[in-house]
Amino acid sequence: MSEVIAVRLEKTSISYVQGVILVLMAGVFWSSMGLGVRMIEQANVWQILFFRSIALSTFLFCIISVRSGYRPVAVIRKSGIAGIIGGIGLVFAFAGGIYAIQTTTVANAMFLFASAPFLAAVLGWIILREQVRKATWLAMIFACIGIAVMVIDGISAGQAAGNLSALLSALGFAVFTIALRWGKLEDMLPAVFLAGIFAMITAAVVCEVQGHGFTVPRNDIGIAVALGVFQVGLGLTVYTLGSRVVPAAELALLSMTEVLLGPLWVWLFLGETASLYSLGGGLILMLAIAGNALSGLRRKPVPVI
Helix, strand or coil: HHHHHHHHHHHHHCCCCHHHHHHHHHHHHHCCHHHHHCCCCCCCHHHHHHHHHHHHHHHHHHHHHCCCCHHHHHHHCCCCCHHHHHHHHHHHHHHHHHHHHHHHHHHHHHHHCHHHHHHHHHHHHCCCCCCCCCCHHHHHHHHHHHHHHHHHHHHHHCCCCCCCCHHHHHHHHHHHHHHHHCCCCCCCCCHHHHHHHHHHHEEEEEEEHHCCCCCHHHHHHHHHHHHHHHHHHHHHHHHHCCCCCCHHHHHHHHCCCHHHHHHHHHHHHHCCCCHHHHHHHHHHHHHHHHHHHHHHHHCCCCCCC
């Protein structure tokens, strides 16, 4: 069904309003990660990553096949070295994200994930020599303050590893973003498909070496598969379609739906709350992202967000 939806959208001229709705839908799908991982009973980060990656790769292979006129291999190969580098970056993003949610609050993890655009801006400046606006540098200073507040709070609460893993996840997404820019890849799905394959292989090797095995409750497998198909796969599919007609600065604002809804779901369904320091640091970070995005709306083209 999702493949049919993707094809219809692909063949239909998407308006700006439809693009906004699709990007908002992507944020809703992505925001389910915290709740999904929290509902896992026994599986560890590598077992979750293994089953989620199988589902993600299978789903995206179907999407890519239909969109390419059933020539998926050619499309995937076209992503080249940039797709491989981006895929490797996403392996760190995926693994770090799951571990972060398992070891710190969902609010902390989600807020720290949101630092990815700023890390991408710095990497783009260093690696690609991209110009970074003064407003972005200023926003990054405030973002660092917010991150520092959350990390220090995490250390005092014994959640330092989780916070650092969330930052590693954000760095992985930043590497993925820079790889796409470097390779001038307009379609991110092939690179994400490769990330799913790499993550599946990595998780399988780690599970075997560390003796974890793959025997986990069916509930855990079902949740991991659902996360692969809906949270990552379908979320990225609708985001890819919507991002074609929505300016980059607006994408940064609309994507904040994920960060805002993630903590909300675990509070509504599981009663999980966050400390005042976490919320305060997250608020500073969100204001920095929003301020940078709003300032970018005034300029065309927008350099680095």
